[in-house]
Structures are given as structure tokens and as C-alpha cells.
Amino acid sequence: MIVTRSLTKHFGAVLAVDSIDLDVREGDRYGLLGPNGSGKTTLVRMLLGLVYATKGEIEIMGQPVPRRIGQVLPQIGALVEEPAAYPHMSGRANLRLFDAAGPGGPRRTRSQRVDEALERVGLAGIDRRPVKAYSLGMRQRLGLAGALIRQPRLLILDEPGNGLDPRGIRDIRRLLIELNDTGTTIFMSSHLLAEVELLCTRVGILNAGRLVLQQDLAELQAPTGRILVDTPDPARAVALLDGRVEGRAECGEGVRLVVRYDDPAELNVRLVGAGVRVTEMAKQRHSLEEVVLKLTGAGSDEIGGAGQ
Amino acid sequence: MIGVELYKVFRRARTWISVALLCSLPVGVAIFVAVTHLAPPPGNGTAFLSAVLQDGSLYPAAALALVLPVFLPVAVALMAGDSVAGEATGGTLRYLLIRPVGRTRLLVAKLAAILAFVLLAVVSVTVTSYITGIALFGSTPAAAVGRSGVPRGGIQAGGAATSLSGAPLTLMQLAERIAGAVALITVSMLGVAAIALFLSTVTDSVLGAAFGALAVLVASEVLVTLNAATSVQPYLPTRYWLAWIDFFRQPVFWRDIERGFGIQAVYVAIFLAAAWANFSTKDVTG
Numbered sequence: 315m316i317v318t319r320s321l322t323k324h325f326g327a328v329l330a331v332d333s334i335d336l337d338v339r340e341g342d343r344y345g346l347l348g349p350n351g352s353g354k355t356t357l358v359r360m361l362l363g364l365v366y367a368t369k370g371e372i373e374i375m376g377q378p379v380p381r382r383i384g385q386v387l388p389q390i391g392a393l394v395e396e397p398a399a400y401p402h403m404s405g406r407a408n409l410r411l412f413d414a415a416g417p418g419g420p421r422r423t424r425s426q427r428v429d430e431a432l433e434r435v436g437l438a439g440i441d442r443r444p445v446k447a448y449s450l451g452m453r454q455r456l457g458l459a460g461a462l463i464r465q466p467r468l469l470i471l472d473e474p475g476n477g478l479d480p481r482g483i484r485d486i487r488r489l490l491i492e493l494n495d496t497g498t499t500i501f502m503s504s505h506l507l508a509e510v511e512l513l514c515t516r517v518g519i520l521n522a523g524r525l526v527l528q529q530d531l532a533e534l535q536a537p538t539g540r541i542l543v544d545t546p547d548p549a550r551a552v553a554l555l556d557g558r559v560e561g562r563a564e565c566g567e568g569v570r571l572v573v574r575y576d577d578p579a580e581l582n583v584r585l586v587g588a589g590v591r592v593t594e595m596a597k598q599r600h601s602l603e604e605v606v607l608k609l610t611g612a613g614s615d616e617i618g619g620a621g622q
Numbered sequence: 623m624i625g626v627e628l629y630k631v632f633r634r635a636r637t638w639i640s641v642a643l644l645c646s647l648p649v650g651v652a653i654f655v656a657v658t659h660l661a662p663p664p665g666n667g668t669a670f671l672s673a674v675l676q677d678g679s680l681y682p683a684a685a686l687a688l689v690l691p692v693f694l695p696v697a698v699a700l701m702a703g704d705s706v707a708g709e710a711t712g713g714t715l716r717y718l719l720i721r722p723v724g725r726t727r728l729l730v731a732k733l734a735a736i737l738a739f740v741l742l743a744v745v746s747v748t749v750t751s752y753i754t755g756i757a758l759f760g761s762t763p764a765a766a767v768g769r770s771g772v773p774r775g776g777i778q779a780g781g782a783a784t785s786l787s788g789a790p791l792t793l794m795q796l797a798e799r800i801a802g803a804v805a806l807i808t809v810s811m812l813g814v815a816a817i818a819l820f821l822s823t824v825t826d827s828v829l830g831a832a833f834g835a836l837a838v839l840v841a842s843e844v845l846v847t848l849n850a851a852t853s854v855q856p857y858l859p860t861r862y863w864l865a866w867i868d869f870f871r872q873p874v875f876w877r878d879i880e881r882g883f884g885i886q887a888v889y890v891a892i893f894l895a896a897a898w899a900n901f902s903t904k905d906v907t908g
Contacts, residue, residue, distance in 0.1 A: 325905075359716075359905075359906070359907070362716075362719075362720045363719070363720070363722075364716055364719060364720065364905070364906040364907075365905040365906065365907060366903070366905060383722065384722060384724065387720055387721070387722035388722065390720070392720050394716050394717075394720070395713070396713060397713075398712055398713030398714045398716070398717055399714065400630070400712070400714060401712070402634070402635075403633075411626055411629070411630070412717065412718075412721060414625070414626050415623055415626045415718055415721050415723050416623075416721035416722055416723055417722075460717065
């Protein structure tokens with residue numbers, strides 16, 4: 315769906331994006347993560363033809379960008395940084411103008427398109443207040459409505475959860491999953507790791523303009539071959555397991571041991587059989603947060619001090 | 623897209639307020655003159671103002687001469703300066719471009735909206751001042767025409783419905799000449815708009831673009847009156863701004879009018895080309 319090859323962008327002396335090979339497949343829910351200033355927005359802007367690459371190629375739906383951007387964009391809905399609207403007009407008037415500004419779609423079904431888009435993002439009952447009176451969350455929903463109004467095959471969303479409360483975030487997550495189920499590919503950037511973990515099927519991690527990781531989320535979170543065992547009897551457990559214990563940490567009333575073992579059921583039988591009490595047991599998985607923190611440095615908003 | 627831009631311009635209160643302000647200045651001046659009957663002597667002050675005491679139907683020309691030097695260029699520079707920079711500042715530029723609206727198409731639509739605004743402003747000033755002129759100063763019937771002024775070449779007036787050169791004008795001729803003046807003024811304002819539009823693609827600051835264009839005009843005005851700058855004067859954007867006055871001579875004095883159209887065409891072409899070249903290759907980061 316989106317393929318880039320050695321995509322690079324210099325702003326003067328600053329290297330914002332450094333030979334990125336992005337691969338977003340059709341049907342993905344792709345989450346792009348990275349600290350502030352790691353190049354997420356510049357990358358998104360290049361995909362949309364707003365910023366021209368210094369080097370490298372972009373292909374979206376098999377078409378070269380920005381050369382064929384005019385054919386690609388009508389099939390894309392996007393949110394780039396904050397949503398924007400004319401503040402003195404109502405949300406509905408803004409959507410009508412936005413719809414009228416570009417190609418496709420007859421005028422006579424415009425009202426219907428606008429109403430449908432507003433309904434999808436939970437703004438069906440919107441009144442005639444001007445956008446300047448909207449809350450941040452309403453503006454975000456309106457921006458999403460703008461992205462959805464053309465029923466795009468690909469959604470490119472920069473921080474779609476911005477300004478939304480927990481319920482709003484859940485609504486949008488459900489909406490995006492529903493759209494994805496009906497064939498829309500979703501490419502989003504976010505700071506919110508938990509949100510990406512809940513929503514995405516594939517992640518890319520940017521650090522200082524480079525794509526340092528691109529993987530299916532399920533693979534990234536696959537069991538590590540270690541089992542976490544919480545026990546109030548750590549000494550007996552260590553003695554029994556003989557060299558398989560790779561780490562230990564205080565944890566509530568007991569101790570959490572990291573045990574190299576393949577089958578948790580078998581390990582449990584062995585421990586309990588030997589009279590070791592077990593309060594909790596789970597396969598160890600890398601959390602997205604661990605992976606992201608390991609792979610990325612401090613964001614550009616952190617200057618010196620205790621960072622890194 | 624042009625329709626969308628026109629809708630945006632004409633739905634803004636700002637547009638109508640600036641047109642109303644443009645129209646109200648000549649009305650105010652007319653009231654003062656009508657009450658006091660003190661018009662500047664021929665050849666002094668605003669062109670035509672001395673003539674309108676005798677014939678109100680000439681007042682549109684006086685009104686245009688009132689708004690042309692400052693009011694109109696400020697309004698046009700602000701609007702054209704806002705056209706791209708304002709969208710960039712508000713964040714709507716990126717959404718228009720990914721809608722998608724082609725960059726060239728967007729510029730053309732902006733230009734069309736500016737042209738519509740200029741025409742609206744100039745025509746409104748003309749119409750309201752015609753009505754004001756007739757109401758306050760009356761119109762001398764064409765039969766009374768014949769009193770000839772002394773042609774002295776400068777700006778001065780003879781009698782009623784009379785050209786600057788003293789020969790009488792029929793109502794039809796007057797209408798044609800006002801239309802010609804409106805055309806030249808509109809083209810002159812397009813020159814201003816082209817400069818402001820170019821600057822608007824360079825900076826994301828509306829005020830920067832508008833004031834930049836006004837700075838060009840002020841500099842040009844300074845040089846126009848400077849004898850030492852005679853060699854560059856024919857190429858200055860404001861040099862032939864007042865050439866439309868020549869439409870009211872009998873016969874029409876075409877030389878400066880033609881040069882006025884010519885120089886504005888060159889300015890419009892150059893700055894629109896520059897605006898296009900800059901905008902179509904620019905990284906939109908606003």
C-alpha cells in the first residue's frame with residue numbers, strides 16, 4: 315500500500331528523515347512510533363506530497379509520489395498534525411466546503427456525505443455553532459470526519475487520539491477497527507503506546523529520522539521463552555530450578571523470578587510438586603514500551619539534563 | 623475550486639466591511655463638500671472634486687481618485703497577502719492540498735477571488751458615489767452642456783458633464799469612460815495583488831505579505847515624485863496609477879493609459895509566475 319525506498323529529507327543542514335524503507339501492506343493497521351522530532355510528521359507530509367523528498371522514492375497504491383499524487387490523494391483520507399477548519403464557520407459548513415474543493419462526488423449527494431461522516435465520528439447532532447467554539451475533542455472528531463468523507467482506501471492519521479478523552483479515544487479506536495475490517499488500510503502515528511498496542515497490527519519505530527524497527531506487533535510481543543514466576547519461597551525455587559533462573563525482583567509479598575523454561579504448565583507442576591508455592595505465573599513478553607525505550611533516544615523536546 | 627474561494631471571500635464579514643468602508647469615504651467627503659460648497663480649486667487636491675459641484679454625475683471619478691492612493695491598495699494587499707499565508711497559518715492549506723486541490727489550481731482560484739473582490743470594491747465605489755453625486759450635487763441635463771472650460775492640460779474642470787478638456791460628454795460617453803477607468807484601476811490593483819500573492823507564498827505571515835506589498839508601493843510612490851529617479855520612473859508600479867484620469871479628457875489621451883495597462887500586465891505576469899514557481903515547489907510545513 316505504501317512503500318518507500320531510501321526516503322531522505324534534509325531541511326537545510328538538518329536531516330529530518332534518513333533513508334527510510336517503509337512497507338505498509340494492504341489491510342494493515344500500522345502504527346508509527348517515535349519520540350518528538352524523530353521525523354514522523356515529515357514522513358507523513360512526504361507521503362501526502364506536502365513536503366518534497368530530498369532523495370528516495372515513494373509508492374502509494376503502486377503509483378509514484380509525488381509524480382502521480384493527483385491520482386493517489388483522492389483515495390486517501392488524512393489528518394496531519396492538528397485538524398484545521400475555518401473558525402468562523404460551522405463544522406458542517408467546513409465539511410461542505412472541503413468536499414466541494416476537490417474532485418469527485420456529485421453536489422446533490424454532498425449533504426448526505428457530510429451527514430454520514432459526521433455521524434461516524436459521533437458529531438451527528440452538531441449544531442450551527444462556529445468551529446472556534448468547539449472543544450479540542452470536537453475539532454479532532456471534525457478533522458476525522460474530513461478524512462472519512464470520501465470513503466478512502468487508505469487513512470493516514472497523525473496523532474488521531476489528540477485532545478480526546480478516554481471515551482473519545484475508545485470510540486475512535488472502534489471506528490478505525492471497523493473501517494479496517496471493511497478494507498481500509500490505516501497508517502497512523504502516535505505517542506500513545508498503549509493506544510498503538512490496542513489498535514495496531516504492525517508497528518514502525520522512528521528514531522532520529524531512521525526507521526529502527528518495522529515488525530508485526532504479534533511477532534514483537536511473542537513469548538521470549540522465559541516464564542515469570544511469583545513466589546513467596548524464592549530460595550527453594552532457585553534450588554529446584556538449578557541455573558534456569560535468570561533474574562529476580564522483589565514483588566509484593568514475594569519475589570518475581572525470571573525462569574528460562576518452555577512450558578509454563580510443566581514448570582508449575584514441578585514447582586508445586588516440590589512444595590514451592592506459586593502466586594502468579596505468566597509467559598514473559600516484551601512490552602511495546604520496553605522495545606520503544608530500548609530503541610529510541612530522548613526526543614528533541616528534551617534538552618540535556620538527565621535524559622539518556 | 624473557484625466557486626469555493628468566491629464563497630469563502632463573499633461569506634466573510636471582513637469583505638463587506640472593507641467594501642462598506644471604501645464606499646463610505648467618498649460619501650463622507652461628498653457630504654462635507656455639499657454642506658460647505660468648499661471644493662479645492664481646480665488643479666489642486668483630489669482630481670475632479672472641484673468639478674462635481676457643478677455636476678454630480680462626475681462624482682464617481684472623484685470618488686475613485688479618493689480611494690485609489692491608500693484605501694484600495696491597503697484592502698487589496700491585505701486580502702491578497704492573506705490568500706495563501708492565511709490558509710497556511712490556519713492549517714487549512716495542507717488540508718486543501720491533500721483534498722486534493724492542485725497547487726496551480728489553488729493559486730488560480732485565489733487570484734479569481736481577489737479579482738472578484740477588486741471588481742466588487744471598485745464597482746461599489748463607482749455606483750454609490752454616482753448615486754451620492756446625483757443626490758447631493760444634482761445632474762445638469764446634457765442640453766445645458768456647452769460652457770467650455772479653459773483647457774490647460776492639468777486637472778481642472780469646465781462645466782457640467784464636461785470633460786477635463788472642456789468639451790461636453792454625453793451620458794453614454796461618460797459611462798464608457800467610467801468603465802475604462804474602472805478597468806485600468808482594477809488592473810492596477812491586480813498588480814498590487816500579484817505582488818502580495820507572491821509574498822504570501824513566500825511567508826506564512828499574513829501581515830508580512832501585506833505590508834511587504836505596501837512597502838513596494840510606498841517606495842514606488844517616493845521614487846515617482848523624485849526627479850533624480852526619472853530614469854526608472856516609467857517602470858514603477860504606481861507610475862501610471864492615475865492615468866485613468868486621461869479617460870475624462872476629450873479626446874481620450876491614450877498614451878499613459880496604454881502604458882498603464884502595459885506596465886501592470888508586466889507586473890502581474892512576473893509576480894504571478896514567481897508566485898507559481900515558488901508555491902508549486904515549496905515544502906508545505908505550515
